[in-house]
Amino acid sequence: MSPNKHVDNLVPSSRIGRVDALSRRELLQAVLGTSSLALTGCNRTALPQAGDYLAQDFALGHRLRDPSATVALPTDWQSVPVVIVGGGIAGLSAGWRLLRQGFRDFLVLDLEREVGGSSRSGNSGRFQFPWGAHYITTPMADNVELIELLQEMQIVERLEQDGSPIVAEQYLCREPEERLFQNGTWIEGLYPALESTEDDQRQLEEFQLSMHQWSQRRDADGKRAFTIPIARCSTAEEFLKLDQLSMAEWTRQQGWTSARLRWYIDYACRDDYGLTIDRTSAWAGIFYFAARLRSDRSESQNVITWPAGNGHIVQYLSQLLKAQLRTGQLVYRISPTKPGRAEAQSAQLQPADDHKTESPVYLTTLDGQTGVVRGIAASRVIFAGPQFVAQRVIDGMAERRALTSNFRYSSWLVANLHLSARPRASGFPICWDNILYDSKSLGYVVSTHQSGIDHGPTVITWYYPFANVEGKLSRDQLLRLEWSEWADLALTDLEQAHPDIRQLVKRIDIMRWGHAMIEPGPNFLWSDARRSAAQPLGAVHFANTDLSGIALMEEAFYHGVRAADEVLANGVRSH
Amino acid sequence: MLTRAPLSLLYLNVLVIATCGLVYELLAGTLASYVLGDSVTQFSFVIGVYLSAMGVGAWLSRYIHDHLARVFIEIELALALLGGISAPALFLAFPFVDWFAPLLLGMVFVIGVLVGLELPLLMRILQEHLEFSDLVSRVLTFDYIGALLASLLFPILFVPHLGLVRTSLAFGILNGVVGLWSTYLLRPLLSARGLDRLRLRGGIVLVLLSVALLKADQLTLLAEESVLGGSIIHSTQSPFQRIAITRKGKGFQLFLNGHLQFNSTDEYRYHEALVHPAMLGSKPPEKVLILGGGDGLAVRECLRYPSVQSITLVDLDPAMTGLSERFQPLKELNDAAFSDPRVRVVNDDAFVWIGADDTTYDVAIIDFPDPSNYSIGKLYTTRFYRLLRERLKPDALVTIQCTSPVVAPKSYWCILASMQSSGFHIRPFQATVPSFGIWGFALASPQPLGDVPPLDPSITGLRFLTDEAMRAMFELPGDIRQVATEVNRLDNQILVRYYDEEWHEPQ
Incomplete structure (x- = not known):
């Protein structure tokens, strides 16, 4: 077997812990959490013959961490009024906003060969699938900018009288939406209803009623306690204090106390945040449910989806x-002075008191393909991009390092199985x-x-969040498991419900997302640090989901639009 | 020399051989009339070929001079294998071969030749031990008793309880046991050389047939027969659905996943009602689209109109359209509709296909199975109807089958409401189809609908529709009244839920 691993260039193997000392059974136990799975008689050799093993472009990105990597000084300089660094949803949304406001004189630079960040998608020729x-x-009526984008994309067909969007039928998630494998059979919905007691049901109903009540809560100014984007949420103390404890x-x-209810909430936390229920802030946990409920309706806002996932939005933008x-394009330095000059060592970008800074910012970029420095x-x-990258790239971030020291990011693994x-x-x-249920x-x-x-034939996308990494394997060790080990883990997991999966799978492509999503743990979302991090530094503005503390497309979009508006408010002019 | 005891056992042998031989013949005749229809012709041909083949066998026996006992046993084993697999092999071959009748009669011929060889050989083996008159009387007596047993037990016991495939395999096994047993009965007449190999061959034949008998479930599905209430003459599991054709009474019936699609005795009522209201628009229809309807019966009705230039039929399952093209009874029923050069068959999911098609049609006939699952339910959504509208000329007419308005009123009116919400003008109608009961349809158009049109007098061959019957279809009786329903959308698939409730609650 020789899976085609086309990106596998992480740290030297000497730094890897003794992963291979674990038996398959221990590995399954550690990763999937069910010992009974290890006893099923499947074998390691029953893997498909092909698969890519992908990761973000560490090779290029790693040069940021390595202080000894010297990059030549740029000889070729160009002037561009606005540069957006990062081509994920936040960066693309910023670009969309600039274009929509009639400003075209800017660049969007991305490290990867494909834009989209964690909203990227794949294409097998016949099928598209999310990565x-x-x-x-479906956005609420007050999320005007997002509705504008969706109208432009012809996803929203028209608006109701109150401004609520009417989404074209083909983009609303088609029924049946969700099912759960419990006790050897599939049941409809997400709640593990099989063998639930009356008490379980009562607690579920109480929980649902509670979430509905939270969705209706407003502060004295009429701001909703929970809404998307979270910048529009009320900051009244009665709501924010929920952030101090775990869900x-x-x-x-x-x-x-119902174990089933706990499972249901825990699933929601793992699904949206990559965190278990005990590591998620209660504010974030309630947000997951309440922010998607319209106060005048009992059902959650409809889900909008595409075969390529949010890659559809990326393709459009x-x-x-x-x-x-x-x-x-690796942007490896952003500085207030032109690199190479003597003062380069001492100059730092300063927080901007007024936005009308006139002095330019100098970016040094490295072309990953040609090695050309510009x-x-x-x-x-x-x-x-995320704050931990900003710190390595932008001069003058030292003081903000303390600010963002409690920014934590969850890691994920996504496998696309071609059946x-x-x-x-x-x-x-x-x-x-x-x-x-048991996974x-x-x-x-x-x-x-x-x-x-x-x-x-179809492609199914298997998601694995490193939600509660503990015990024998660290998160970095998990990210460094072999392709065959992850392929086996995914298949063993799916085999519980689909005993024939190994015969059907023709190819498994695997993507490792290291530090991909901001973690809304307790005392983070409503900390001053998070809100301060969104403040511009000199002529540098920030846009990323970590500034929201919740990694949703809607949050990335909000920050992209906000940053673009900040830039435009400064009266930038085309050259 | 053979002793007295084996001699009487050899008569038992004759009895079994005779029974097996006749059973093979009956199997072939029954199978031919199941599958090809016209039982008089089929039985007549099979009996004729079989008897003449026996004559050929008897004549050939004169050329066998040596090792009579061994040759006799070889023939037994060959007969066991060939007769045993005859019914399953013919069933399996049926959907794939165009020369089914020659195959069947060829098989009957070979079996007949082998059976024809048996008795002459056995009589020659026994002639040294018995008077000629005694020999002839005993052997023929047991032969005719065997024939009687077979002809009585076959329709009373074997076909109803075992089905054709298992009967075939069971008698093959019996035949093989006789062959193997004969190696012991006739041991004194057999040379030791190659005896073990002969017995091994007998053992292999028995094992093969036994395995086939154990696996026969997958082929015949007795349980399925009892559910479908008729004898299954063909069944296939395609990647999309289970297709079964049964014969019961005068007609045959098509089932998809256990749901009756038509009964040949009264399908004309359903298909005339479904098709003709859409064909009688203001202009003679030229381009016709049929969605579903892989049985070709709606095509047959459309082809009555000389103005039709092309018919595009979109059906998910190539196994279904293939059957309609080749399965003789079905081909007869649809007047070989798929052989008409105007007909184009597309095997694709209509939901996916309609988004990619770029023709505009004068008429669309929607004949999907009832919305019993989400995969079919999507074909009844507003999304689908909007895509359909884009494929229609402004004055196009559409008819659609929409389950029973009596048994499932919410399902029926939900389909109409969904079409209406997608911009169609709609008029409900109903017809009685004995196999289904009162059945619901709708006529629809992007433009407002006028009065019920009279039939085109130049169209012949209609059995159900008259001008009066046509008008009557559009007069709804008092128990078919509109009920309020939601509209069926991709993101609610409410119709599948209505349908499930209405058809699964006790009637």
């Missing part, structure tokens, strides 16, 4: 920004989202569900 984020929630603790305080996009002098920069046919299963038929994984979504292709 990460795969849905958004597990808050659930206990409500007197909810990158097409729009074709003239501005430059991929494979310089860009920009009036304004939108840094649309020759639909797996056999008993119980409720295959859905968009298919979840396993630490999040189950899988079916890429062909939304296109109505219900027979024959």
Whole structure:
């Protein structure tokens, strides 16, 4: 077997712990969390013959961490009024906003060969499938900018009288939406209802009622306690104090002891945040449910999805920004002085008191393909990457290091399994989202569900958050497991529900997302640090989901638009 | 020399051989009339070929001079294998071969030749031990008793309880046991050389047939027969659905996943009602789209109109359209509709196909299975109807089957509401189809609908529709009244839930 690993260039193997000392059984126990799985008689050799083993472009990105890596000084300088660093949803949204406001004189630089960040998608020729984020929630009437984007994309067809968007039917998640594999059979929905007691049901109803009440709560100014984006949420103390405890603790305080209810809430936390219930802030836990409920309706806002997941939005935006996009470009320094001059050592970007800074910012970029170093002098920069990267790139971030020291990021693993046919299963038929009760994984979504292709080959996307890394394996060790080990883990997990999965799988592509999503743990979301980090530094503006503390497309979009508006408010001019 | 005891046992042998031979013949005749229809012709041909082949066998026996006992046993084993697999092999071959009748009669011929060889050989083996008159009387007596047993037990016991495939395999095994047993009965007449190999061959034949008998479940599905209430003459599990054709009474019936699609005795009522209201628009229809309807019966009705230039039929399952093209009874029923050069078959999911098609049609006939699952339910959504509208000329007419308005009123009116919400003008109608009961349809158009049109007098061959019957279909009786329902959308699939409630609650 020789899986085609085309990106596998992490740290030297000497730094890897003794992963190979673990037996397969221990590995399954540690990763999937169910010892009984290890006893099923499947063997390691039953893996498909092909698969890519992907990761973010560490090779290029790693040069940022390595102080000894010297990069030549740029000889070739160009002037660009605005540079957006990062081509994820935040950076692309900033570009969209600039274009929409009639400003075209800017560049979007991305480290990777493909833009999209964690909203990227794959394409097998016949099918498209997500590599990460795969849905958004229908926005409420007040999220005007996002509705504008969705109208432009013809996803929103028209608006109701109150401004609520009406989404084209083909983009709303097709029924049946979710099923759960419990006690050897599939049941409809997400709640593990089999063998639940009356008490379980009562607690579930209480919980649902409570979430509905939270969705209706407003502060004295009429601001909702929970809404998307979180910048529009009320900051009244009565709500923010929820951030001081974990969702597990808050659930206990409500007197909810049902193990099934706990599983249901824990699943929600792992699904949206990559965190277990005891590591998620109660504010974030409630936000997951309450922010998606319209106060005048009992059901959650509908899910909007595409075969490519949020890659659909990426494709639209990158097409729009074709003239501005430059991929494979490592921005390794952003500085107030032109590199090479004597004062370069001492100058630091200063926090901007007024936004009308006139002095330019100098960016040094390295072309990953050609190795060519270039310089860009920009009036304004939108840094649309995470804070831990900003610290390595931007001069003057030292003081903010303390500010962002409590920013933590969760890691994920996503496997795309190419199947020759639909797996056999008993119980409720295959859905968009298919979840396993007895697993630490999040189950899988079916890429062909939304296109109505219900027979024959398909691609399913298996999600695994490193939600509660403890015991024998660290997060870095998990990220460094072999392709064959992850392929076996994914198949063993799915085998519980689909005994025939190994015969059906033709190819497994695996993506490792190291430090991909900000973690909304207790005392982070409403800390001053998070809010201060969004403040511009000189002519550098920031846009990323870590500034929200919650990694949703809607949050990335909000920050992109906000940063673009900040830049435009400074009256940047085309050259 | 053979002793007295084996001699009487050899008569038992004759009895079994005779029974097996006749059973093979009956199997072939029954199978031919199941599958090809016209039982008089089929039985007549099979009996004729079989008897004449026996004559050929008897004549050939004169050329066998040596090792009579060994040759006799070889023939037994060959007959066991060939007769045993005859019914399953013919069933399996049926969907794939165009020369089914020659194959069947060829098999009958070979079996007949082997059976024809048996008795002459056995009589020659026994002639040294018995008077000729005694020999002839005893052997023929047991032969005719065997024939009687077979002809009585076959329709009373074997076909109803075992089905054709298992009967075939069971008698093959019996035949093989006789062959193997004969190696012991006739041991004094057999040379030791190669005896073990002969017995080994007998053992292999028995094992093969026994395995096939154990696996026969997958082929015949007795349980399925009892559910479908008729004898299964063909069944296939395609990647998409289980297709079964049964014969019961005068007609045959098509089932998809256990749901009756039509009964040949009254399908004309359903298909005339489904098709003709859409064909009688203001202009003679030229381009026709049929969605579903892989049985070709709606195509047959459309082809009555000389104005039709092309018919595009979109059906998910190539196994279904293939069957309609080749399965003789079905081909007869649809007047070989798929052989007409105007007909184009597309095997694709209509939901996926309609988004990619770029023709505009004068008429669309929607004949999908009932919305019993989400995969079919999507074909009844507003999304699908909007895509359909884009494929229609402004004055196009559409008819659609929409389950029973009596048994499942919410399902029926939900389909109509969903079409209406997608911009169709709609008019409900109903017809009685004895196999289904009162059945619901709708006529729809992007433009407002006028009065019920009269039939085209130049169209012949209609059995159900008259101008009066046509008008009557559009007069809804008092128990078919509109009920309020939600609209069926991709993101609610409410119709599948209505349908499930209405058809699964006790009637």
